[in-house]
Amino acid sequence: xxxxxxxxxxxxxxxxxxxxxxxxxxxxxxxxxxxxxxxxxxxxxxxxxxxxxxxxxxxxxxxxxxxxxxxxxxxxxxxxxxxxxxxxxxxxxxxxxxxxxxxxxxxxxxxxxxxxxxxxxxxxxxxxxxxxxxxxxxxxxxxxxxxxxxxxxxxxxxxxxxxxxxxxxxxxxxxxxxxxxxxxxxxxxxxxxxxxxxxxxxxxxxxxxxxxxxxxxxxxxxxxxxxxxxxxxxxxxxxxxxxxxxxxxxxxxxxxxxxxxxxxxxxxxxxxxxxxxxxxxxxxxxxxxxxxxxxxxxxxxxxxxxxxxxxxxxxxxxxxxxxxxxxxxxxxxxxxxxxxxxxxxxxxxxxxxxxxxxxxxxxxxxxxxxxxxxxxxxxxxxxxxxxxxxxxxxxxxxxxxxxxxxxxxxxxxxxxxxx
Numbered sequence: 001x002x003x004x005x006x007x008x009x010x011x012x013x014x015x016x017x018x019x020x021x022x023x024x025x026x027x028x029x030x031x032x033x034x035x036x037x038x039x040x041x042x043x044x045x046x047x048x049x050x051x052x053x054x055x056x057x058x059x060x061x062x063x064x065x066x067x068x069x070x071x072x073x074x075x076x077x078x079x080x081x082x083x084x085x086x087x088x089x090x091x092x093x094x095x096x097x098x099x100x101x102x103x104x105x106x107x108x109x110x111x112x113x114x115x116x117x118x119x120x121x122x123x124x125x126x127x128x129x130x131x132x133x134x135x136x137x138x139x140x141x142x143x144x145x146x147x148x149x150x151x152x153x154x155x156x157x158x159x160x161x162x163x164x165x166x167x168x169x170x171x172x173x174x175x176x177x178x179x180x181x182x183x184x185x186x187x188x189x190x191x192x193x194x195x196x197x198x199x200x201x202x203x204x205x206x207x208x209x210x211x212x213x214x215x216x217x218x219x220x221x222x223x224x225x226x227x228x229x230x231x232x233x234x235x236x237x238x239x240x241x242x243x244x245x246x247x248x249x250x251x252x253x254x255x256x257x258x259x260x261x262x263x264x265x266x267x268x269x270x271x272x273x274x275x276x277x278x279x280x281x282x283x284x285x286x287x288x289x290x291x292x293x294x295x296x297x298x299x300x301x302x303x304x305x306x307x308x309x310x311x312x313x314x315x316x317x318x319x320x321x322x323x324x325x326x327x328x329x330x331x332x333x334x335x336x337x338x339x340x341x342x343x344x345x346x347x348x349x350x351x352x353x354x355x356x357x358x359x360x361x362x363x364x365x366x367x368x369x370x371x372x373x374x375x376x377x378x379x380x381x382x383x384x385x386x387x388x389x390x391x392x393x394x395x396x397x398x399x400x401x402x403x404x405x406x407x408x409x410x411x412x413x414x415x416x417x418x419x
Contacts, residue, residue, distance in 0.1 A: 122142040154175070161180065166185060177197045214232075214236050226281075235274060274300060329415040348367075
């Protein structure tokens with residue numbers, strides 16, 4: 001669950017509050033600690049300066065993870081449990097209610113808004129723990145059990161989750177730039193609108209994970225393991241680029257240099273992220289989904305290649321709207337049908353205004369002439385088309401049909417071959 005900014009601020013500020021005697025409700029000093037933050041740092045100091053272990057490739061992931069978890073249970077678990085007990089004993093304010101767990105494994109740890117920089121939690125059992133809004137910069141969660149753990153809006157820059165079990169964990173809105181999820185199990189993890197720039201997912205299992213709106217600039221996702229339920233949505237880079245699209249007045253006042261320096265890099269980053277996602281999906285055999293991101297990549301590059309609005313409009317109208325860059329076979333079909341119907345109206349008006357046929361016959365002949373003109377099949381036994389207007393309709397539709405027909409067949413054949 002994501003909290004409002006004012007709630008996160010209050011969750012962070014509560015750590016500076018004084019420890020209170022549970023019976024008298026007066027400030028108390030515990031082992032030299034006066035505030036909840038000092039008590040937290042006292043416990044964290046016991047195990048936060050240890051050297052983070054490296055994900056070993058010489059042993060199986062399960063054995064390596066089990067070794068870390070056994071070390072945690074034997075050395076640190078009692079101290080961490082004692083910390084949670086003391087925080088509860090001295091009445092750490094809750095501020096906001098904790099969301100009930102779908103699969104409650106243990107009593108949830110309330111560490112929301114805590115300052116936990118460089119904390120060592122390798123192999124820790126953190127099921128149902130809550131770290132919303134906490135500072136976890138350079139924290140070590142290697143091999144930890146983070147089943148349904150909440151990391152919403154946390155600062156996880158340079159944090160390490162290598163080999164961690166993160167089933168159902170929630171990283172929505174978290175800043176995980178330069179973090180590592182190497183060989184982590186991120187099944188059904190939510191990374192929506194998270195910042196994952198230069199984050200590595202080498203060998204990570206991301207089945208049914210969600211990255212909708214996430215920033216993935218230079219993220220290592222090439223060897224990420226995905227399935228058909230993994231969702232990337234619209235990359236955060238493309239959302240940012242769309243929001244920063246300037247008006248005509250802005251372009252005129254700021255000049256072309258401003259667009260090149262401020263606007264185009266955003267579209268280039270978005271194009272690169274879409275290209276990376278496309279490559280990942282294609283390498284895993286999800287060709288339809290890969291086409292969607294190839295299309296998004298072409299849209300992003302269109303904004304970079306065309307500095308004038310005229311050229312951008314023409315490409316949008318003829319390549320995107322009408323054909324979807326050859327990646328959306330329904331668009332050429334709709335374009336073909338629309339042109340046939342539009343020209344059929346023109347032919348019908350010609351027959352009606354010249355008095356050759358009544359209204360119903362004019363509509364029928366108009367549709368007939370439009371179809372045979374578009375397909376360039378020639379004319380059967382039908383009234384002659386006299387006059388410049390009729391000949392213009394005939395020649396223009398025949399020319400358009402000659403161009404559009406192979407393009408439609410190409411897009412549709414591509415779709416069929418992928419099936």
